[in-house]
Amino acid sequence: MITLYDLAFDKDLRPSPYCWRAKLALKHKGLSWRDEPCGFGEKQKVAFAQSQTYPVVHDGTKVVKDSWAIAQHLDAAYPDKPLIPDRSYAQFVNGWADTAINPAIFPLVVADLVERVRPVDRAYIVESRGKRLGTTDFAGFQAKAREKGVAALRAALEPARRVLKDQPFLSGQAPAYPDYILFGTFLWPRTLSKLELLEKDDVVHGWRERMLDLFDGFARGAPAA
Numbered sequence: 001m002i003t004l005y006d007l008a009f010d011k012d013l014r015p016s017p018y019c020w021r022a023k024l025a026l027k028h029k030g031l032s033w034r035d036e037p038c039g040f041g042e043k044q045k046v047a048f049a050q051s052q053t054y055p056v057v058h059d060g061t062k063v064v065k066d067s068w069a070i071a072q073h074l075d076a077a078y079p080d081k082p083l084i085p086d087r088s089y090a091q092f093v094n095g096w097a098d099t100a101i102n103p104a105i106f107p108l109v110v111a112d113l114v115e116r117v118r119p120v121d122r123a124y125i126v127e128s129r130g131k132r133l134g135t136t137d138f139a140g141f142q143a144k145a146r147e148k149g150v151a152a153l154r155a156a157l158e159p160a161r162r163v164l165k166d167q168p169f170l171s172g173q174a175p176a177y178p179d180y181i182l183f184g185t186f187l188w189p190r191t192l193s194k195l196e197l198l199e200k201d202d203v204v205h206g207w208r209e210r211m212l213d214l215f216d217g218f219a220r221g222a223p224a225a
């Protein structure tokens with residue numbers, strides 16, 4: 001039995017890009033799991049894993065924290081349908097999404113994010129994200145960020161665009177972990193915000209639609225703002 005500790009917002013929204021990576025990786029393997037929703041203030045639920053963040057996976061006797069480690073664990077424990085056929089490529093996409101794409105999206109949806117946490121988590125998120133941004137005027141910060149930030153994000157996606165001009169998925173003819181990494185990143189704003197990040201004629205938009213269709217529309221059907 002696999003248990004996934006997934007970050008939960010108000011109305012059971014599940015925006016975490018890293019938790020999405022783990023859920024999509026489990027789906028790719030055809031594995032089912034027990035869902036354990038956790039708020040920001042419920043870190044005691046993952047204390048057994050010495051984790052301060054979600055996702056955490058408890059698989060039999062194995063406890064794994066961090067989405068990258070979870071993907072590697074799944075490939076080691078369930079070798080059918082590899083998630084990471086090319087480690088260097090997947091690691092590059094992981095680092096690119098974490099350091100270039102996620103930080104480009106965060107300012108664009110930060111007010112939507114703060115608004116949608118569980119009420120009990122509000123004070124924590126205002127303090128922690130306020131410290132990160134240097135202001136608690138999240139609406140003002142988000143509005144200003146959107147003026148140039150959407151175009152900047154689209155420009156930052158160019159490496160993916162170049163791959164997706166030649167093939168349907170970042171991983172080739174079929175999706176694998178590099179696709180789940182970037183797609184998880186898009187599910188984060190999709191879950192929290194009405195803001196459209198991509199133009200319809202962008203090949204990245206077409207790819208995102210294909211990803212939304214995977215696993216019988218698993219991600220498409222998830223609750224969103």
Ligand SMILES: N[C@@H](CCC(=O)N[C@@H](CS)C(=O)NCC(=O)O)C(=O)O
Nearest residue numbers: 007016017018053054055066067068
């Ligand atoms: N490197 C970690 C990052 C996980 C992470 O930062 N998760 C966020 C949610 S998106 C979290 O749990 N944050 C807890 C907090 O901010 O208190 C991974 O890949 O799993």
